[in-house]
Every structure is written in structure tokens, then in C-alpha cells.
Amino acid sequence: MKYETIIGLEIHAQLATESKMFCGCSTKFGAEPNSNICPVCTGQPGTLPVVNKKAFELAIKTAIALNCKIEPQSIFARKNYFYPDLPKDYQVSQYELPLATGGYINVEVDGEVKKIGITRVHLEEDAGKLVHQGAAQIMGADSSLVDYNRTGTPLMEIVSEPDIRSPKEAAAYMQTMANLLQYIAVSDAKLEEGSLRCDANISLRPIGQKEFGTKSELKNMNSFKAVEKALIYEVKRHNEVVSEGGKIVQDTRFYDEKTDTTKGMRTKEFAHDYRYFPEPDLVPVEPSQEWVEEIRQSLGELPANRKARFIKDFGLTTDDAGLLVSNKAVADFFEEALKLLNNPKAIANWINGELTAYLNEHNLTITQANISPAKLVELIQAIDQGTISGKIAKTVLVKVLETGKSVKEVVAESGLTQMSDEGELVKIIRDVIKNNPKQLEQYKGGKTTVLAFFVGQTMKATKGRANPGMVNKLLKQELG
Ligand SMILES: [Zn+2]
Structure with missing residues (x-):
């Protein structure tokens, strides 16, 4: 049986705002740990979030560039889970009602343009960063420190339709998206600084079948190469499992650059595990048509x-x-x-x-x-x-x-001006000919390709300053 690869990507881009999603803290990269924090982004009791208007504007700008429909109303929700880098124990994210839906982007792969659907664009906040001591990751570390500078940084998530059919297409999609985000100045899309990250859903299905196969989710890839390599590995892994009559178990996996393989971290949670509910501290956002139009005009x-x-x-x-x-x-x-x-x-x-x-x-x-x-x-x-x-x-x-x-x-x-003085050049050319009697003999013997050798020698003698056209002409003349 022949299978086709089905890939969908979720791109998380840090928005180019000066301040965080729900407070006034700076989003500057590389600051002292825990210097850009406040009671709001560290989840202190009694604090209230306020939506960053600029983040909304940049996300709308992106959504327009991706041919999406801007929804008249979007709502923030709480995604509940515990992790030490998440001081509130929930992440605020748009869930049921995102900011924009139903767009597309054209991606060029091997000289052909492919239209890839965009399911939705929504806003959310980033978590903090754990710094493990004594090891690169939590496994084997003596202890872990937490830096909340990144906590509450505005993120935009762009979810594609499962329209991507190969790892190469996935990498091209991500590259095209990164270029677009940089171009319209909504994100610096610097992968090395983590301002652009990518998750991928991948599954295989028999050609001709409508339903999708069981998918694996690849988390947090931060280079175009990693996306492509991780997906290549996954296609191979899925193929091996199904061709041996096995079943893919839906799970979340990480790509390990060192071994160029993916590793399962946990079986996949489902949406209901997160107990999503509307964020009670924020009102729904309803961008006016005039505002959306204004942003559209500014896009160029x-x-x-x-x-x-x-x-x-x-x-x-x-x-x-x-x-x-x-x-x-x-x-x-x-x-x-x-x-x-x-x-x-x-x-x-x-x-x-x-x-x-x-x-x-x-x-x-x-x-x-x-x-x-x-x-x-x-x-x-x-x-x-x-x-x-x-x-x-x-x-x-x-x-x-x-x-x-x-x-x-x-x-x-x-003194790099071109030498165009014929008399001066002729002198040099005569020297070159005199110093290379063997080549001269070859030339006289009919091997005219030796001319290139003489041109090269002359250019060398003039440190590249001779006019090549003139060198050719004079050489032919001098060689007779
Ligand atoms: Zn803050």
C-alpha cells in the first residue's frame, strides 16, 4: 500500500512589541534574569491583565497578509496546567474564538507555487524559561533556575491546514512565513533567539483515503533544518510502523539534533485536559471595521x-x-x-x-x-x-x-583604476610573452587556447587592473 504524508504546522512568533501581552514590562531580549517582571506577569494575587493594543494590531496585520477573515469578536481563555515556568498555572490564549480564521499563503517549492491554507491566527502569552544547572536539560540537572523575563511576552500562533505533503514543503512554508513576518515588521522572526518556533502534526494515510491517520506532534523546533530533518525522520518512522502492520500511538515528540531522531515524551493530552474556560479578567475584543481597514491600508x-x-x-x-x-x-x-x-x-x-x-x-x-x-x-x-x-x-x-x-x-x-594606456600595457604583454617561451611555442604551433593563459598572466602582472578587452586585443596583436 502507498501512503501519503500529511503535515500541519503551528508557528509561534513573538510579536515585535515593546511591552508584554498583559502588562507594561519590557520584552527586550537578553536582559538580566527576572529584571523585566511585575506583579501581573508573575501572577500575584489581586492583579489584573490589560490587553496590549499593539499586539492586536500586529496580529491583525499578519492575518490580513495571510488573507484571513478578521473575526468581529475574539475571546481570551485560560489554558490550565502546571509547570514551574508558568507562575499563574494557566496560560492566557485565544481558544474557541480566535482573532482570525480561514486564510492561505502561497509557498514556492521546487519552482512551483503551492497554496497552503491557514486555519487560524490567534494571540497568546509566552511562558518563562527554565535554566538547568549541571546539564543541558532537566534530566541529569542538579537544579533548575527560572527566568520570568519571557513570561507574558506576546505570541501569535499561526495554524496551517493539513495541506503540507512533505518535509521539504514544511521547511519552505516556515521560511516563507518567517520572511513575511519580518517583511511586514510584525516579528523579527529570529529563530536563534527563539522568537519563531514551530510545532508540527504529522500522519500518514493510504493514498485515496479521506480520513487522516493517527498523528504525532513534534514540539518546539527552532530552525528550518530541524523542522525538515525531524519530519523526514517521522515519515520514515511512521512508514516503518504501518508497513509492519503496527499502529501509531498518538504522542508528543521532541527532535534531538544530536542523534537526528525524535523521541516520545508523553502520550498526547487532549484539549479537555486543559480545562479551557473564558478568561474572566478580560473582556472580549471587538476590533472596529475602521481600525481593521486602517491596518489594511498600512500594510502596503x-x-x-x-x-x-x-x-x-x-x-x-x-x-x-x-x-x-x-x-x-x-x-x-x-x-x-x-x-x-x-x-x-x-x-x-x-x-x-x-x-x-x-x-x-x-x-x-x-x-x-x-x-x-x-x-x-x-x-x-x-x-x-x-x-x-x-x-x-x-x-x-x-x-x-x-x-x-x-x-x-x-x-x-x-590606485585601482583600470589600465587603459596601450603603450604601458604593450610593454607588460611583451614581458609576459618573453617570460613564457614554452607557451609561445604552443601558441605558434596552433594551440590558440593558450591565449587564455597569456591573458591570465597579464592580468596577474597588472594586479587585475588591465582592461580585459584591451589585453585580448593587444595579446593577439603581439603574438602575431
Ligand atoms: Zn509584567
Whole structure:
């Protein structure tokens, strides 16, 4: 029997608010443990929560970008359970009536666009963090400390429909979602800081069957790679169990990066185990249509539309356009540069190539780096005008980024201008020929491919400053 893989993802994104979901404490990452806490987020008796309006606005913004319906009323509920990182013994979360429902996102996998349904978008608060002493996890630790700084941080949960059919699609979905959240500035979606986490439901079913098979739930994966690898492992595990006539037991599992396997932690709880009930301290939230409309207007052009426009209007490849719109600041940079120089291909190449490589290497954003659209255009124009070679331009760009100087200054100071003086070049070429008699003989003997060797030697002798076109022409002339 043939099986198909059914995957649904729940993404938890920390919202880009200054303060927590129900109190005024700061959400800043990396503060001293237990410095950003107050009576509300530590669940002291007699305190009352107040909803963070900004968190609502950002979640509505996301829901609109995901083509969801904004519900006229949403209600917070208490999800009751005990854990030391949860001082109230319940988590406040939207349950029966979420903020938004029924949307979709288009995800590109292997060059094909796939529409993945969004079941719901809702708001909730995060728990604190346990820091285990003497071991990486609670098992084997001597003791555990608790840091409540994260407690009450606004989280947005985005639940997908079970529309995902492979681990690869799941990773692409998560990447696309992370890019979108960053792009519309609702979350910094930094996986390494835990501001984007992902749970996955996975099951197999015989092809043609309607009902879903028994699922496993994978918890708390925090990298695109982990999501994909954990799911690959689970597909294999499910396949082995069902092909041997066994039954999958519904459970909650964790991915262990070290062994590249998943481990069952507990059999799955059901919703009724949490005794959900409406939070009595908060009123239902009913966003006005005007407010929703205002947020819709503030959203601007979404990355998918911008990518399509870049391809259509500027003739960029799908890859180039995709890379540019994966970050709003980069896409803005591209369009600013384009206003100064109508050469979309060259600008895209420099941004996606050398510039991105430098930014990644130095862990900088395009707005933090010593570069502006005008400087990049200056660089491209210097190549076009023959002042510097394309090769030298790469060195110039790095110098510009390192020093903050203009292209002109860097070129003038380091003597990197292209050599276009024929007389000077001829001298160098003659030396090169004289120093390589063996290759000269080969060339004379009809092996014209040796020309490339002479070009290389000449470029080397001029430290890459020679105009390659001129070198070619002069070499042919000198070699006879
Ligand atoms: Zn607080």
C-alpha cells in the first residue's frame, strides 16, 4: 500500500512589541534574569491583565497578509496546567474564538507555487524559561533556575491546514512565513533567539483515503533544518510502523539534533485536559471595521506581489527577485538604486552577490552597513565607464564597506583604476610573452587556447587592473 504524508504546522512568533501581552514590562531580549517582571506577569494575587493594543494590531496585520477573515469578536481563555515556568498555572490564549480564521499563503517549492491554507491566527502569552544547572536539560540537572523575563511576552500562533505533503514543503512554508513576518515588521522572526518556533502534526494515510491517520506532534523546533530533518525522520518512522502492520500511538515528540531522531515524551493530552474556560479578567475584543481597514491600508505591497512586479517590470529571474524581496530593506534598497541607474540586472547581481555575501559574513543588515544605493550605483557606473574592472570592483566594494568612503575616494587612494594606456600595457604583454617561451611555442604551433593563459598572466602582472578587452586585443596583436 502507498501512503501519503500529511503535515500541519503551528508557528509561534513573538510579536515585535515593546511591552508584554498583559502588562507594561519590557520584552527586550537578553536582559538580566527576572529584571523585566511585575506583579501581573508573575501572577500575584489581586492583579489584573490589560490587553496590549499593539499586539492586536500586529496580529491583525499578519492575518490580513495571510488573507484571513478578521473575526468581529475574539475571546481570551485560560489554558490550565502546571509547570514551574508558568507562575499563574494557566496560560492566557485565544481558544474557541480566535482573532482570525480561514486564510492561505502561497509557498514556492521546487519552482512551483503551492497554496497552503491557514486555519487560524490567534494571540497568546509566552511562558518563562527554565535554566538547568549541571546539564543541558532537566534530566541529569542538579537544579533548575527560572527566568520570568519571557513570561507574558506576546505570541501569535499561526495554524496551517493539513495541506503540507512533505518535509521539504514544511521547511519552505516556515521560511516563507518567517520572511513575511519580518517583511511586514510584525516579528523579527529570529529563530536563534527563539522568537519563531514551530510545532508540527504529522500522519500518514493510504493514498485515496479521506480520513487522516493517527498523528504525532513534534514540539518546539527552532530552525528550518530541524523542522525538515525531524519530519523526514517521522515519515520514515511512521512508514516503518504501518508497513509492519503496527499502529501509531498518538504522542508528543521532541527532535534531538544530536542523534537526528525524535523521541516520545508523553502520550498526547487532549484539549479537555486543559480545562479551557473564558478568561474572566478580560473582556472580549471587538476590533472596529475602521481600525481593521486602517491596518489594511498600512500594510502596503506584500512580498509576493513585489516579487511578481520585479520579474515582470524589470526582467529579473525568479531567484533574483525572490532574494531581493526576502527582506524589505533589501528590496527598498534595490528600488532606490534603480531610480539612479536603470540597470536592474546589474544592481540585483551586486546586491544578491558580493553585497549579501559581505553582510552575511559580518552579520550586518543592509541598513547597518556602510553602503547606500547611491554608492552601489557609483560602483556600477565606474565599471561601465571603464574606470575599474569588474574584478577590481569587488575589492573596491569591500573597501567602501570597511571604510565608509566613496567609490571615487577608494579608487583614487588605492590606485585601482583600470589600465587603459596601450603603450604601458604593450610593454607588460611583451614581458609576459618573453617570460613564457614554452607557451609561445604552443601558441605558434596552433594551440590558440593558450591565449587564455597569456591573458591570465597579464592580468596577474597588472594586479587585475588591465582592461580585459584591451589585453585580448593587444595579446593577439603581439603574438602575431
Ligand atoms: Zn509584567
